[in-house]
Amino acid sequence: MGRPSLIDSTEGIEKRLAILDAAASVFMNLGFSAASLDDISEAYGATKGIIYYYYRNKSALFFAVQRRAMELTREAIEPHALAGERPAIRLRRMAHDHTLLMMEHLAYLRVAAQGLELHLTGRTTASERAELEEILKLRAANEALYVRVIEAGVQSGDFRPMDPKLLVKPLLGALNWTSRWYHPRKNETAKDRERVADELAGFAVSALLPHPQ
Amino acid sequence: MGRPSLIDSTEGIEKRLAILDAAASVFMNLGFSAASLDDISEAYGATKGIIYYYYRNKSALFFAVQRRAMELTREAIEPHALAGERPAIRLRRMAHDHTLLMMEHLAYLRVAAQGLELHLTGRTTASERAELEEILKLRAANEALYVRVIEAGVQSGDFRPMDPKLLVKPLLGALNWTSRWYHPRKNETAKDRERVADELAGFAVSALLPHPQ
Known part of the structure; x- marks a missing residue:
């Protein structure tokens, strides 16, 4: 309802994702309470007006970032979870792509962790709780x-x-935990991240294997 | 320096630990920014005066809780780490006691996680950063x-x-991660927690074993 033409167009979707990228970085660096819409519009490189066109306030942006983190995670793991391979192979691929996702979209996943902390402390309004419940479902x-x-x-x-x-x-x-300890290094390559994802996937599968002997 | 006689007595140490227990619960439930010294003195069951005798402000309490979380963790794992057993057995005992500790001192470990979040967002003063650096060292x-x-x-x-x-x-x-998902159940027994600690220790050791074949 209201203004669907631009919001749902390809251009609108791309804009929304770019705003979310900016919001994710700002929330990651400043935390939810310290971050302002000014910080976000500055990071996005446009006036606040354009952000308000898509998101009604800072809180809506915070939850949109978290929701996107959960959607990105699902997109990374679901195809492997539902594939016809052996379970150990499916799990390895899920863990691998999940880890890569965290390194490549660190801001989103770290903001998702902030949201979970906020939920655990319970200092939230009723409408925030409703949003958090939605995200917990995802x-x-x-x-x-x-x-x-x-x-x-x-x-x-x-x-x-x-x-x-x-x-x-x-x-x-x-x-x-990757979203806590991982910081991209200078001159890091896709191959470096691949190695980390391989090691973590090996760890995850190994943890569930039958014990030897 | 200053008033060491009471602070360092057995009674003083017991009081400090009881104040920390109260502070840990309050920070866990409300988060650092929403928690007040009034909440903490109410949870402790005494006036603010006695708390000020031991801790200069809310921030000092927050860091003392985190420091204690790190010390408790060290006490749980160090004896096993330095023992003469095979590494796989040492690791199993470390992971087991570490997990039990988290379940039995949930508030401390969850506040430690809050502190880590605060550190990651970087919205801290210089003296807070110095305290956080100390805790990161532990x-x-x-x-x-x-x-x-x-x-x-x-x-x-x-x-x-x-x-x-x-x-x-x-x-x-x-x-x-135990500090995120674990909530004590009604009528939970020490045996229930023991089972969780066993399973997690098995997971941790298994994750590092040589792959079969």
Whole structure:
């Protein structure tokens, strides 16, 4: 409703994504409370008017960044989760692409972590809580994709017997922690990131394998 | 200096720890910015005067909680890290006790996570940054204990060849994530927590084992 023509056009979608990119960086660097719409419009390189055209306030931008982080994650893992390969191979590819995503869209994933902190502390308004609940649902759906593959692996014997709903927690911790420790190095190449993603994927799969002997 | 007699007595130490317990709960539930010294003195069950006797302001309490979180972690893992057992056994015990600690001192570890977020966003004063640097050093020392055991395990053949300084990151992520997802259940027993600690320790060790075949 209202002004759909520009917002839904290809140009509108590209603009929205560019605004979100700018917002993600600003939130990552300053945190939600310190960041202002002025900071974001400056990072985006346009007046605040254009941002207000797409997002009604700072809070809406914060949640849009988090929602996009969850969507990017789903896009990275879902095709592998639903593929016909063996569970261990599916899990390796999910963990690999999930890790690469975190390194390549660090700001989005770090803002998602900020949102989770905000949720945990509970100092939120009713409408913020409704938004956070939506995002938690997207987060839970991504987790469910991992649980599904772990369950399949336990059944097939790829993985040892375990409680998939418990073991998915350290698995996601191992991957999500990347947004805490990872900082791109000077002159880093795609190959460097590939190596990190390979190592983390190996870690994740190995953690679930049957114990030797 | 100044008033050491009461502060350093057994009674003084016990009081300080009880104040920290109260502060940890309040920071966990409200977050650093929303929490007030009134909230903390109410949770502690005494006037603000007694808190000011030990801590000069809210910020000092916030950092004292984080410092204690790092010290508790060191106390949980260091004895195992330095023991004479095989590296895989040492790592299993470290991960086990680290996880139990997080469940039993959830508020401390969650406040430590808040502090890390605050550090990442960088919206801190110079004296806060100095305090945060101190805490990061304690955090790094704990990480170094894990790296040391992973290195020993790679050398002994307990673990597969790997880069210990990289692989320690997902390992700590798997353990530290507990402070995000864990909520004590009604009627939970020490045995329930023991089971979680066992599963997470198994996950951590398994992640580093040589791959079968």
